[in-house]
Amino acid sequence: MKIFLAILTYFSYTFIIAMYTIKAVKYLKLPTHLRWELYPVMHEEKYRYGGSYFEQVDWWTRIRQKRYLRGFLFLLKEYFVLNEYFQKNKTYWYFLYPWHIGFILIITFHMLCFFGAVAMVFGITISSSSQSMTGIVFYYAILFTGVVSFVTGAFGSVGLLIKRIYDENLKQYATPLHYFTYIFTFIVFISGLYAWYFIDPTLSEYREFWKGLITFKFIDVEFGAAAHIILFNLFLVYLPYTRSMHYITRFFAFYLIRWDDEPNIRGSKLERKLQALLNQKVSWSALHIKSGKTWGEQVEEPKMRS
Amino acid sequence: MQIEDISKKSEQLIRIKPEDLMPLPCPYDTPDADPAIRELTQDQKNRYEASLDGVLAIGIPKPETKEKEEELIKKFLSGLAKLLTKENNWTFLQPLLHSLEYCVKCQICNDSCPTYVASGKQEIYRPTYRPEILRRIINKYLKKQSILSLKLTGSDIELNWTLIARLAELAYRCTLCRRCAQICPLGVDNGLISHEIRKIFSQEMGIAPKELHESGTVQQLKAGSSTGIAPKALVNIISFMEDEIEEKTGKKIKIPVDKEGADILLLHNAGEFMAWPENTEAFAIIFEAAGLNWTLSSELVGYDAVNYGVWYDDFQFAKIALRHAEVAKTLKVKKISVGECGHAHKAMMVIADRILTGDLNIPRESAIPLLADLVMNNKIKLDPGRNNFPITLHDPCNMVRLMGIVEPQRQILRKICPQFREMEPHGVENYCCGGGSGFAIMQSMNFPDWRSAISGRVKLKQVLETFQDVISPGIPKYVCAPCSNCKGQIRDLFNYYSVFEKCNIFYGGLVELIANAMVDIKKPFIEWEWH
Numbered sequence: 001m002k003i004f005l006a007i008l009t010y011f012s013y014t015f016i017i018a019m020y021t022i023k024a025v026k027y028l029k030l031p032t033h034l035r036w037e038l039y040p041v042m043h044e045e046k047y048r049y050g051g052s053y054f055e056q057v058d059w060w061t062r063i064r065q066k067r068y069l070r071g072f073l074f075l076l077k078e079y080f081v082l083n084e085y086f087q088k089n090k091t092y093w094y095f096l097y098p099w100h101i102g103f104i105l106i107i108t109f110h111m112l113c114f115f116g117a118v119a120m121v122f123g124i125t126i127s128s129s130s131q132s133m134t135g136i137v138f139y140y141a142i143l144f145t146g147v148v149s150f151v152t153g154a155f156g157s158v159g160l161l162i163k164r165i166y167d168e169n170l171k172q173y174a175t176p177l178h179y180f181t182y183i184f185t186f187i188v189f190i191s192g193l194y195a196w197y198f199i200d201p202t203l204s205e206y207r208e209f210w211k212g213l214i215t216f217k218f219i220d221v222e223f224g225a226a227a228h229i230i231l232f233n234l235f236l237v238y239l240p241y242t243r244s245m246h247y248i249t250r251f252f253a254f255y256l257i258r259w260d261d262e263p264n265i266r267g268s269k270l271e272r273k274l275q276a277l278l279n280q281k282v283s284w285s286a287l288h289i290k291s292g293k294t295w296g297e298q299v300e301e302p303k304m305r306s
Numbered sequence: 307m308q309i310e311d312i313s314k315k316s317e318q319l320i321r322i323k324p325e326d327l328m329p330l331p332c333p334y335d336t337p338d339a340d341p342a343i344r345e346l347t348q349d350q351k352n353r354y355e356a357s358l359d360g361v362l363a364i365g366i367p368k369p370e371t372k373e374k375e376e377e378l379i380k381k382f383l384s385g386l387a388k389l390l391t392k393e394n395n396w397t398f399l400q401p402l403l404h405s406l407e408y409c410v411k412c413q414i415c416n417d418s419c420p421t422y423v424a425s426g427k428q429e430i431y432r433p434t435y436r437p438e439i440l441r442r443i444i445n446k447y448l449k450k451q452s453i454l455s456l457k458l459t460g461s462d463i464e465l466n467w468t469l470i471a472r473l474a475e476l477a478y479r480c481t482l483c484r485r486c487a488q489i490c491p492l493g494v495d496n497g498l499i500s501h502e503i504r505k506i507f508s509q510e511m512g513i514a515p516k517e518l519h520e521s522g523t524v525q526q527l528k529a530g531s532s533t534g535i536a537p538k539a540l541v542n543i544i545s546f547m548e549d550e551i552e553e554k555t556g557k558k559i560k561i562p563v564d565k566e567g568a569d570i571l572l573l574h575n576a577g578e579f580m581a582w583p584e585n586t587e588a589f590a591i592i593f594e595a596a597g598l599n600w601t602l603s604s605e606l607v608g609y610d611a612v613n614y615g616v617w618y619d620d621f622q623f624a625k626i627a628l629r630h631a632e633v634a635k636t637l638k639v640k641k642i643s644v645g646e647c648g649h650a651h652k653a654m655m656v657i658a659d660r661i662l663t664g665d666l667n668i669p670r671e672s673a674i675p676l677l678a679d680l681v682m683n684n685k686i687k688l689d690p691g692r693n694n695f696p697i698t699l700h701d702p703c704n705m706v707r708l709m710g711i712v713e714p715q716r717q718i719l720r721k722i723c724p725q726f727r728e729m730e731p732h733g734v735e736n737y738c739c740g741g742g743s744g745f746a747i748m749q750s751m752n753f754p755d756w757r758s759a760i761s762g763r764v765k766l767k768q769v770l771e772t773f774q775d776v777i778s779p780g781i782p783k784y785v786c787a788p789c790s791n792c793k794g795q796i797r798d799l800f801n802y803y804s805v806f807e808k809c810n811i812f813y814g815g816l817v818e819l820i821a822n823a824m825v826d827i828k829k830p831f832i833e834w835e836w837h
C-alpha cells in the first residue's frame with residue numbers, strides 16, 4: 001500500500017506539472033496576433049479612467065510609462081476577491097468564493113506540508129509545543145490551511161452543484177462534466193475533513209507521509225488518510241482535463257491580449273516577427289482571396305492610381 | 307429553448323415581440339411606444355434563409371439543391387479548420403483559442419451585453435451562445451471526439467445547413483462592442499468569436515453583408531470610396547464645401563488637397579462628405595484658424611478612412627490599411643490624423659499597426675487630442691456661451707473602450723459647453739450606439755428595424771435618462787457623437803422613435819461644437835436642422 005501511495009503521488013505531481021507546462025508552452029508559442037486590446041490597460045499611466053498613450057499628440061515621440069507590476073497585483077488581487085463575480089452575481093459568488101479559497105488553500109497546504117517535511121528532515125519538530133519557532137509556525141499554518149480548505153472547498157462544491165442545477169442561466173450551459181467536477185471536488189475536500197477529524201487531528205501523519213516521500217522511506221498511513229491522499233492525487237491527474245488552467249492562462253490572456261498595446265516600431269524585433277508572418281502562404285478559398293499566395297502578396301493589389 | 311435547437315428545422319427560432327423588449331423611459335414608457343419590427347414578406351422568406359429571428363442582415367439565398375447544401379456545409383467546416391491554423395489565421399489565433407478553450411460558462415458577461423438585455427434576454431443573443439455552438443462543432447466535427455466525450459462535455463450538436471445559415475445571421479446580431487469581454491474575469495472575448503465566425507463566411511464561403519463587402523470594401527478599393535465617391539467627384543464636393551464655408555462663416559478657405567510634404571494627412575470617413583459635410587467643413591475651419599500645415603488626399607482610398615474589413619475579413623482589412631499607408635507615403639506627410647470615425651481610428655492606429663511594416667509604418671494619430679490641444683491651449687478663440695444648451699457625449703466603442711481615447715473629448719466639452727453632462731455609464735464602460743461592427747450602414751430588408759429596436763435600445767434609454775430633467779421638446783438638446791458610424795446609427799435610431807420631434811434631441815460631432823463657439827464666426831455654425 002505504501003509503495004502504491006508513494007508512486008501515485010510522485011506520478012500525479014509530475015503529471016500535472018508536465019501537462020501544465022506543455023499547455024503553457026503551446027499557448028506562449030502561438031504567433032503574435034494583431035492588436036485587440038481592451039481598456040483600461042493596467043500598465044498605462046491613465047489606467048484609472050482607461051486612458052491610453054493615444055490621448056497624446058505625436059504619441060510616438062513620448063516615452064511610454066509602463067507599470068507591469070500594477071497589472072500583476074491587480075490580477076493577484078482578483079484571485080483573492082473575485083470582485084467581478086461579487087458585483088454581478090452575489091449568490092454565485094457565495095459558493096464560488098469558498099470553492100476557490102478551498103483550491104488556493106489546499107495547494108498552499110500541500111506546499112507547506114512539503115516544506116514542513118523538508119524542515120523535519122533537517123531535524124525540526126513540527127508541533128504546537130516544538131522547541132523551534134519554525135516548527136510551531138509550520139504546525140499552525142498547515143493545520144489552518146488544511147482544515148479551512150477542506151471546509152470551504154466542500155461547502156463551495158455543494159453550493160456550486162446546486163447553483164448549476166437550479167440557476168436557469170447556468171443550467172443551460174452546464175455539462176455532465178461540470179457536475180462531475182463539483183462532486184469530485186466535494187469528495188476530495190470532504191475526505192480531507194474526515195481524515196483530519198477522525199484520524200489525524202494534528203495532521204502529523206500527513207507530514208510523516210511527505211517526509212517519507214522526500215527521504216524515500218515510505219510509510220503506511222491509516223485508511224481514511226490514505227483515501228484522501230489517493231483522491232487528491234487523482235484530482236491532480238484530472239485537473240489538466242478541465243479548464244483549471246485558467247489560473248495561469250488568465251495571466252497570459254491579460255498580458256498577451258487584453259493589455260497588449262505594444263506598438264510596432266520600425267526596425268524592432270516585433271516588426272521582424274510580423275514580416276515573417278506576412279510571408280506565410282494562406283489557403284482560404286473565397287473568390288477575393290488568392291489561395292496559395294502569401295499574406296503579403298494577397299494585399300498588394302490593386303495598385304495606386306498614380 | 308435548448309442550444310441544440312439551432313439545427314432543428316422550424317420556421318423561426320425565436321419571435322421578438324415589442325412587449326418583451328427592455329422598457330424605455332418617458333416619453334416611451336407607454337405600451338404602444340414601440341413600433342413592431344417589420345415582418346419579412348413571404349417572398350423574402352421564400353428566397354432567403356430567415357429562420358433565426360425573422361430578421362435579415364445578410365440575406366443568404368436558399369441553396370437550390372441538396373448537393374449545394376452539402377457543399378456549403380463542407381466549405382463551412384474547411385473554413386472553420388483554417389480559422390484554427392497558424393498560417394491562415396495568425397492574426398487572431400491566440401485570442402480565439404483562448405476564448406474557445408477557457409470560458410467557464412459562468413455567464414457573468416451576459417448582463418453587460420446591450421443586445422441581450424434590450425431584447426428581453428433572448429437566449430440566442432446571449433454572448434455565450436454563439437461561442438458555445440462553435441465549440442460544439444469543433445469538438446464533434448473537427449476534433450472528432452468520441453460519443454462518450456461529446457456527451458460528457460455536452461458537445462453533441464448536428465451540423466446542417468439550418469445551423470450554418472442561422473449562425474451566419476447570428477454573427478451579425480453582435481455589435482463587437484466587447485463589453486462582454488471587458489467584464490470577463492478570465493479574459494474571454496465573446497465579441498471576438500462573432501468576428502471570427504464572420505471571417506469563415508467571408509474568407510471561405512464568400513458570404514458577407516452586401517454593404518460591407520460588395521458596396522463596402524470592394525467598391526472602396528475599386529472606386530476609391532465606400533460611398534462610391536470617385537476622385538473626380540471629390541474635387542467637386544470639396545469646392546462645394548469651400549462655398550458653403552464662405553456662405554456660413556464669411557471665411558474664404560482653400561481646402562488643401564494632395565499637398566506634398568504637409569505635416570498632417572487628414573483622413574475622413576467619406577460618409578461625412580455626403581451626409582454631414584458640416585463636420586469636414588468644421589475641421590477645415592479649425593485647422594486653418596490654428597494655422598496647421600495639413601492636407602486631404604484625392605488618391606484612390608486616400609480620402610476615405612473607412613475600413614469595413616475590420617468587421618468581417620482580414621484580407622479586405624489589410625488591403626485598405628495598406629492603401630492608406632501608401633497614400634501617406636507618396637504624399638510624404640509627417641503623420642496621418644484620423645477624423646471623427648471610431649472604427650477608422652481602431653483600424654488604422656491599432657489593428658493595422660501589425661500589418662504596416664517598414665516605410666509603410668507611418669505615424670498615425672487621432673484628431674481628437676490634436677483638437678484638445680488647440681482648445682485647451684487657446685490656439686483658437688472660443689466663447690462657451692454659444693454652446694449653452696444641454697449636451698451629452700456618446701463614447702464610440704472603437705475610440706474609447708477599444709483604444710483608450712477618453713479624456714481629450716471631455717476636456718473640450720467641459721471647456722466649451724457649460725451644460726455638458728455625462729451619461730451613465732460612460733467612458734470605457736459606455737454602451738455601443740447599436741450601429742457597431744457595420745450595423746449602421748447595413749440597410750438590408752427589416753434589419754434597420756432590429757438595430758433600432760434592439761441593438762440601439764440601451765443607447766436610446768441612456769440618452770433619454772440623461773436628458774430626463776429637460777426632456778420637453780421646448781428645450782433643444784445635443785448628443786455629441788464624434789464618430790460617423792455612431793452618427794448614422796443615432797440618426798436612424800432617433801428617426802425610428804421620432805426622438806427629434808418628441809424630445810428635440812439633436813445629434814452631431816465634436817468639431818461642429820468647436821466651430822460653433824469660435825468668436826470670429828458671426829452666425830451660429832450649428833443649424834439644428836434634422837437630417
Ligand code: SF4
Binds near residue numbers: 493
Ligand atoms: S466569457 Fe467569461 S464571463 Fe462569460 S461565461 Fe465565459 S468565463 Fe464567464
Ligand code: SF4
Binds near residue numbers: 420422482484496500
Ligand atoms: S460584443 Fe457587445 S454585442 Fe457582442 S456579445 Fe459582447 S456585449 Fe454583446
